[in-house]
Amino acid sequence: MMKITEEQVSAAYQVAKKVFDGHMKATYGGKVLSSEHGLNDTTANDFIVDYKCLLEGRVFYRAMSASAMRYFMEQIFAENDEHCKVNAITALRGHIAYYENHYKTRMHLMREVANYFDALMQRPKTIVEVEAEFAVAVERSLRGSSRDRLRRLANAGRKPTSIVVQSTVFVRNPDVVAERLLRAGGRCESCLAEAPFMRAKDGTPYLEVHHKVRLAAGGDDSIENTVALCPNCHRRFHHGAATTM
Incomplete structure (x- = not known):
């Protein structure tokens, strides 16, 4: 089996994101990855499906390499809000449990990826990170449909949640x-x-x-x-x- 390159993983992430955001059909995304980036049809489809499952917190059954998963998780953590990050870890943990039980093996490298991002979730965020994540969430909401936004608002609580953040303060003159x-x-x-x-x-x-x-x-x-x-x-x-x- 030919090893998937970093460039192919990056391309797969960008295509999967476009499909998830509704800017590209899944079938067309698969063709782009196969014709322009050299991935076979099955692998291309797996990347697209796995990304969707990660963002939605659902177990996925087709595996990707630990290095590819680390890249996907890094991008998800950089571009999405707290809810999506929790979903991604939940989906990854579910995938590990399924794969280990089905194939009677131990996914050591994939567990390291899950543990790493679990640890990030435990670290107190800085106010800069919180503000950056909020800005990303607002942009995602603006790109979405009015119907979906109003539906979420109808089910949302009126009181905001609170978190503890760590802060670095410069002692100014x-x-x-x-x-x-x-x-x-x-x-x-x-x-x-x-x-x-x-x-x-x-x-x-x-x-x-x-x-x-x-x-x-x-x-x-x-x-x-x-x-x-x-x-x-x-x-x-x-x-x-x-x-x-």
Whole structure:
């Protein structure tokens, strides 16, 4: 049997994802994987079915290699919310139980994959990870149909759940913030508008100090690396199209 390459596994993942998201028919996806990437029809179909089962938390019966499974799980964990991650581990555990019972063997490498991602689920997430997963979930909801979204809303609870996160906090220099605010003179240093309101506690103009190069990316906590912004411009710098000062 010819060994499946990393490139083929990556292609199989992308096709399986498109099929699951409704952007491609399964039959066409299988043809793409066979004609363009050299997978046989059965293997191509197995990848597509296994991905769907992973996302839905259902046992799958056709095996893929442990290395291919690790790649699929890595991508699922990077692109999906908590619910899908739990589903993926549940499906993988179910597959291992089925395969070991049916073939009277022990899937040592596949168990290592399952244990690794189980451990990731136990590690407290950072606030950045939580926000990134939420953004992915919103994008997935926007791509879905209104009917499915309203159906989920009808069955959803009104109170949000809560989790404990781990947080890394940079101890910033207060003199940098104070000096930058004073130099701004009450005006946003991007749009040049006056601060939108005065602080209740001391009546000073409300501006937010932004690091041009993020501290998390190795930026300096210095006057030169900061700019005082109104809340609107601050959000634009973080979430808008690429902006330079």
